[in-house]
Amino acid sequence: MKKWHELVPGAVILEGGSAVRFKTGSWRAFKPLWIKENCIQCLFCWMYCPDMSVTVQDGKMTGFDYDYCKGCGICALECPGKKGNKAIIMEEEGK
Amino acid sequence: MSTELKLKELSKKEDLFTHGHRMCAGCGAPIIVKMVLLAAEHPVIAANATGCLEVSSCISEYTAWKIPWIHTAFENAAATISGVETMYRAYKKKGKMDKDVKFIAFGGDGGTYDIGFQSLSGAMERGHDMLYICYDNGAYMNTGIQRSSATPRGADTTTCPAGSVIPGKPQRRKDLTRIMAAHNIPYAAQAAPSHWLDLMKKVRKALSAGGPTFMNIISPCNRGWRSKTDDAIALSRLAVETCYWPLYEVENGETRLTFKPKTKKPLIEFLKPQGRFKHLFAPENEQRLKQLEADIDAEWQRLLKESAG
Numbered sequence: 001m002k003k004w005h006e007l008v009p010g011a012v013i014l015e016g017g018s019a020v021r022f023k024t025g026s027w028r029a030f031k032p033l034w035i036k037e038n039c040i041q042c043l044f045c046w047m048y049c050p051d052m053s054v055t056v057q058d059g060k061m062t063g064f065d066y067d068y069c070k071g072c073g074i075c076a077l078e079c080p081g082k083k084g085n086k087a088i089i090m091e092e093e094g095k
Numbered sequence: 096m097s098t099e100l101k102l103k104e105l106s107k108k109e110d111l112f113t114h115g116h117r118m119c120a121g122c123g124a125p126i127i128v129k130m131v132l133l134a135a136e137h138p139v140i141a142a143n144a145t146g147c148l149e150v151s152s153c154i155s156e157y158t159a160w161k162i163p164w165i166h167t168a169f170e171n172a173a174a175t176i177s178g179v180e181t182m183y184r185a186y187k188k189k190g191k192m193d194k195d196v197k198f199i200a201f202g203g204d205g206g207t208y209d210i211g212f213q214s215l216s217g218a219m220e221r222g223h224d225m226l227y228i229c230y231d232n233g234a235y236m237n238t239g240i241q242r243s244s245a246t247p248r249g250a251d252t253t254t255c256p257a258g259s260v261i262p263g264k265p266q267r268r269k270d271l272t273r274i275m276a277a278h279n280i281p282y283a284a285q286a287a288p289s290h291w292l293d294l295m296k297k298v299r300k301a302l303s304a305g306g307p308t309f310m311n312i313i314s315p316c317n318r319g320w321r322s323k324t325d326d327a328i329a330l331s332r333l334a335v336e337t338c339y340w341p342l343y344e345v346e347n348g349e350t351r352l353t354f355k356p357k358t359k360k361p362l363i364e365f366l367k368p369q370g371r372f373k374h375l376f377a378p379e380n381e382q383r384l385k386q387l388e389a390d391i392d393a394e395w396q397r398l399l400k401e402s403a404g
Binding site: 023 | 102103105107112120124125126129153154157162288291329
């Protein structure tokens with residue numbers, strides 16, 4: 001923790017996106033699990049994730065960033081899956 | 096070159112609003128901010144009125160924003176960004192700047208419908224080239240779910256608690272999108288995060304209108320709406336499909352529906368999953384529920400008439 005005289009005057013933060021240093025994954029009670037074979041790569045999970053915790057590489061979903069995922073479950077609810085089988089399910093942490 | 100509005104293409108863009116922010120799990124506001132910043136085709140400078148989004152995205156030394164961003168008081172996000180926009184125009188005139196930059200103000204419904212209303216109205220009237228985005232979660236959620244003028248009739252909040260004296264908020268909600276359209280600005284629209292393509296198209300339209308523009312976006316709040324953490328998008332979709340939150344735009348005075356549900360779902364499908372409306376299903380509140388349905392239906396009928404032109 002910085003002392004008051006070490007802070008930038010005017011409460012200015014010069015480093016954009018510094019919130020990445022604050023990990024919110026510990027908030028999670030339920031954890032999303034990705035079932036790759038049911039994934040149709042619609043990317044709805046990526047678009048609807050409030051915590052930017054769905055990892056996508058070259059336009060393809062590759063999993064979750066558990067350092068930040070708060071486990072809200074929006075991705076699992078919105079996942080259309082394949083033939084009625086979800087590609088994302090929620091599991092209780094610590095199971 | 097602008098990015099095509101396709102998820103695959105958009106996912107290659109940098110997140111300008113990062114993880115590590117401290118909004119509640121399942122909040123609608125960060126989803127909206129992400130979509131807005133993804134849709135913008137130019138560098139953006141933003142002002143943010145005090146509210147949930149502001150307090151939890153920028154906590155001393157930690158900011159989730161990767162764009163120039165100013166925290167301003169509850170009442171003056173629009174005034175702040177209009178000042179920045181004026182400075183930008185002066186710089187351009189003097190040849191000190193040649194970049195094309197866009198200006199956006201974010202505010203919740205408390206900071207927009209109530210406290211920041213006069214500064215918003217003023218900024219719109221002065222004609223600044225800016226977009227004001229209200230993420231409307233229907234109460235002062237940040238301070239503990241107090242009623243605002245965006246709270247729908249009948250909703251239970253901590254300052255209009257449903258009980259033996261009143262059945263939730265007695266008054267009807269303010270129709271802010273219409274009020275903003277009445278400023279005769281080039282573009283005003285209503286959007287929902289469940290309909291992401293519609294939302295992003297509207298952001299692009301607003302940012303290229305070359306004048307003051309306004310967007311009102313419904314932002315589900317599972318803490319205040321007393322719903323589940325995973326249903327923000329589902330509730331946003333139900334709000335649209337029940338015509339509680341119609342998707343429309345007013346462009347140069349012309350009203351156009353951008354989404355018309357094939358069959359209008361009954362309003363109770365939107366109300367039932369939310370604990371803030373639970374008491375409306377008690378037999379003694381049947382009339383109140385009917386009243387709320389009548390309010391929503393009257394607004395929808397008026398909108399249908401206006402958009403039929």
